[in-house]
Amino acid sequence: MTALDIRERADSHVPPPLPYPEEALQPVISAHTIGLHYGKHHKGYVETLNKLLTGTQYETLSLRALINATAGKPALATLFNNAAQAWNHTFYWRSLRPQGGAEPPAPLARRIAASFGSLDECKKALAAAATAQFGSGWAWLVLEGDDLKAVKTSDAQTPLTSGATPLLAIDVWEHAYYLDYQNRRADYVNAVLDKLINWEFASDNLG
Numbered sequence: 001m002t003a004l005d006i007r008e009r010a011d012s013h014v015p016p017p018l019p020y021p022e023e024a025l026q027p028v029i030s031a032h033t034i035g036l037h038y039g040k041h042h043k044g045y046v047e048t049l050n051k052l053l054t055g056t057q058y059e060t061l062s063l064r065a066l067i068n069a070t071a072g073k074p075a076l077a078t079l080f081n082n083a084a085q086a087w088n089h090t091f092y093w094r095s096l097r098p099q100g101g102a103e104p105p106a107p108l109a110r111r112i113a114a115s116f117g118s119l120d121e122c123k124k125a126l127a128a129a130a131t132a133q134f135g136s137g138w139a140w141l142v143l144e145g146d147d148l149k150a151v152k153t154s155d156a157q158t159p160l161t162s163g164a165t166p167l168l169a170i171d172v173w174e175h176a177y178y179l180d181y182q183n184r185r186a187d188y189v190n191a192v193l194d195k196l197i198n199w200e201f202a203s204d205n206l207g
Helices: 031-053 063-070 074-094 106-116 119-132 185-195 199-205
Strands: 137-144 147-154 165-171
Touching (some): 031 074, 063 074, 106 119, 106 147, 119 137, 119 147, 119 185, 165 185
Antiparallel strands (some): 137 165
């Protein structure tokens, strides 16, 4: 099941289990980082979201429906931020896998070649989006119409609200990499792209 299939009721949101043990992404991402990132940050967004939802008209909405219902509404910004971060993190965990990288499945490889020219150029575009994001945020491989694109979003923003189909995500909030890489975000991003990125997940999300 992909992250796009998750349709929990908002009153029962829990972070889905990690798709691998905390130590499985070492040495690129340490078990310490995963434990804090998943166990504190991700779970914290979900716990805050559930508290905010109690007694509201949004209690029964799925995460995706909640994100769309609250996007762009300043009075609901806190709800949006926590819902989007809960969804973004679940998507990020599935965008990684032990012994990742390598070659994408053939259908995705053809789309990458058509949109970027080559897999190397796709990875360069994703790395550029991730490193160019000023401050906290995300880099994404998305499908827009017939084209694949590398895009970035700030803070909790997500391509879900722009009509694009997310295929992969790379978290570039500092808590995703600072314990392992300090200020070397580019090193973290390139290591993820070379050794952990889950092209099979991206291919599944093409639909």
